[in-house]
Amino acid sequence: MSKCSKCDTNISFMSVLNTPNPLKVKCSGCKEPIHMDKVTGGIAVLIILAITIPVLINFYGSENYWLMIVLPVVAVAEVTYFLLIKFGMVKTKDAS
Amino acid sequence: MNKFVVIGTVVICFISYGLWPLAASSFLLLISDDPIIAFSSVALWSVAVLVQVVAMWQIFKRNLKGLHLFFSVIFLYVVLFTGDEIIVYFESEATTFPFFSILNKAVFPLIAAWVLYYSDAKDFFQHHNRE
Numbered sequence: 001m002s003k004c005s006k007c008d009t010n011i012s013f014m015s016v017l018n019t020p021n022p023l024k025v026k027c028s029g030c031k032e033p034i035h036m037d038k039v040t041g042g043i044a045v046l047i048i049l050a051i052t053i054p055v056l057i058n059f060y061g062s063e064n065y066w067l068m069i070v071l072p073v074v075a076v077a078e079v080t081y082f083l084l085i086k087f088g089m090v091k092t093k094d095a096s
Numbered sequence: 097m098n099k100f101v102v103i104g105t106v107v108i109c110f111i112s113y114g115l116w117p118l119a120a121s122s123f124l125l126l127i128s129d130d131p132i133i134a135f136s137s138v139a140l141w142s143v144a145v146l147v148q149v150v151a152m153w154q155i156f157k158r159n160l161k162g163l164h165l166f167f168s169v170i171f172l173y174v175v176l177f178t179g180d181e182i183i184v185y186f187e188s189e190a191t192t193f194p195f196f197s198i199l200n201k202a203v204f205p206l207i208a209a210w211v212l213y214y215s216d217a218k219d220f221f222q223h224h225n226r227e
């Protein structure tokens with residue numbers, strides 16, 4: 001499990017969900033930025049985008065697109081990225 | 097990064113929920129048999145676009161009040177769309193209420209509002225408040 005190097009708080013799902021930059025997450029404990037390892041984080045982000053973008057494009061224009069396609073796909077992408085951090089596959093800069 | 101997220105979100109919302117309805121109602125004015133309704137629609141969306149431009153000016157100056165004004169106009173669009181869907185539902189005597197259609201229209205503005213009000217991108221505005 002990846003932790004904040006300053007306060008040792010576990011990285012929370014809300015921290016991952018709230019960040020506009022997936023390679024820089026704000027710690028939910030001390031509010032300091034936690035930098036992700038650019039290689040593992042970058043690869044994870046690229047793989048997630050490589051799956052989600054074609055799905056979003058493919059289903060564009062379908063009925064209730066935002067509700068039935070975009071919302072679940074974005075939620076799954078966020079949960080996947082969080083789990084990759086949680087299980088240490090995406091490392092923080094200090095841990096790598 | 098926060099700056100780009102705020103600018104990107106605001107510009108997409110402005111195009112989708114300001115410029116696009118104005119363009120559609122202007123087109124309607126050209127082809128409609130009932131120009132009064134089409135003209136009212138053009139007048140409404142012209143005012144809405146002007147308000148959004150003012151709101152965007154405030155947002156880019158990192159003023160949170162601009163954000164409130166901006167989303168008021170966006171949710172006006174959702175409310176008008178909902179009203180239209182409800183009127184069509186009662187006039188057509190359809191069996192299923194267009195609940196998902198209304199919710200679908202509200203999802204993008206809700207995500208945009210969440211990004212700008214609750215995600216880390218809100219730090220863009222806190223910078224202004226500290227000064």
